Amino acid sequence: MTDHSMTRRAALGSALALAGTAAAPLQGCARESHPKLDLEDPVTRAKVRAKISGSTAEETLHGLSQLHLYAYLNGGNTVPLITMWNYTVTKWQPVSETRYRMHHYESGIYTRFNTEEVLDYWDNPVTGERIEVWPFIGGPIQGEIGPDGTVTDENATVKPQSLGIHIMGDHVFVPAQSSFSFPNPFTPEVWPKEFSDNPYCWDSFFTHSALLEEVANPDLTHVRSTQQFQNLVSFHPWLRMGGHGGRSFGRAFGTKLDGGFEALPPFLQTAVEKQAPEMLDVDNWTEFRNDFADYMKARPPQS
Secondary structure (H helix, E strand, C coil): CCEEEEECCCCHHEEEECCCCCCCCCCCCCCCCCCCCCCCHHHHHHHHHHHHHHHCCCEEEEEEEEEEEECCCCCCCEEEEEEEEEEEEEEEEEECCEEEEEEEEEEEECCCCCCCCCCEEEEECCCCEECCCCCCEEEEEEEEEEEEEEECCCCCCEEEEECCCEEEECCCEEEEEEEECCCCCCCCCCEEEEEEEEEEEEEEEEEEEEEEHHHCCCCCCCCCEEEEEEEEEEHHHCCCCCCCCCEEEEEEEEEECHHHHHHCHHHHHHHHHHHHHHHHCHHHHCEEEEEEHHCCCCCCCCC
């Protein structure tokens, strides 16, 4: 079964954006059968979306995804580049029967490809250049989930369109896709290795999923869920590959977390405390952060 078309973003997978959020321990997750979901009902559709990607209650959820990044150079096989661990914190609040508001915060810790080795410097396998790693941080991003998708503020870099709600066997799947672009903010005179003649393009394809039994349980405000996504993105400026054709290809998978920050692996707890301390106090994180703008302000131009 499918829902009606979604207007804009599944919000960073609501994390999106991009990302999965966290859950408190589930209560009353009964094994008895539940009524069939009526996806023609907008109230039901909104609750399904919110429960899977976030919550229908006023609460803060956490999540973690592992993103493997590859270079696709418009020919040949992809080249493994680096891995990013995306840690998210999202504050949820019901607005009405069909609207659920979120405030989303996220960070990214880079490690050597497919390892837990946090990197300060990285050797680019395409260019051979040793580069100082630039941590990812973003937020707060605001949005609202409704029956047919999520609408986010102007700061969001993912603008999804719904691919429906699908029930397959004992699982519910909520897929979406997104295309977004903006002019390259770097100039060739000042940033020769970050600049590209092409606009910066970001295409994402992601799916949240959860057990039908839990989604249909009226006693649960959020459910255990997983997120899987791919993206095809212009090379991030810190990779210093603006003059190369192609894009980075990302493949990620993740889930909500019981236990919040303390549920992160110890190596990530240490890295987040060092590189993104704002994630530990989101109540006092009010100024919008963007890694593009942070990079341009903090890094002097490099030849």
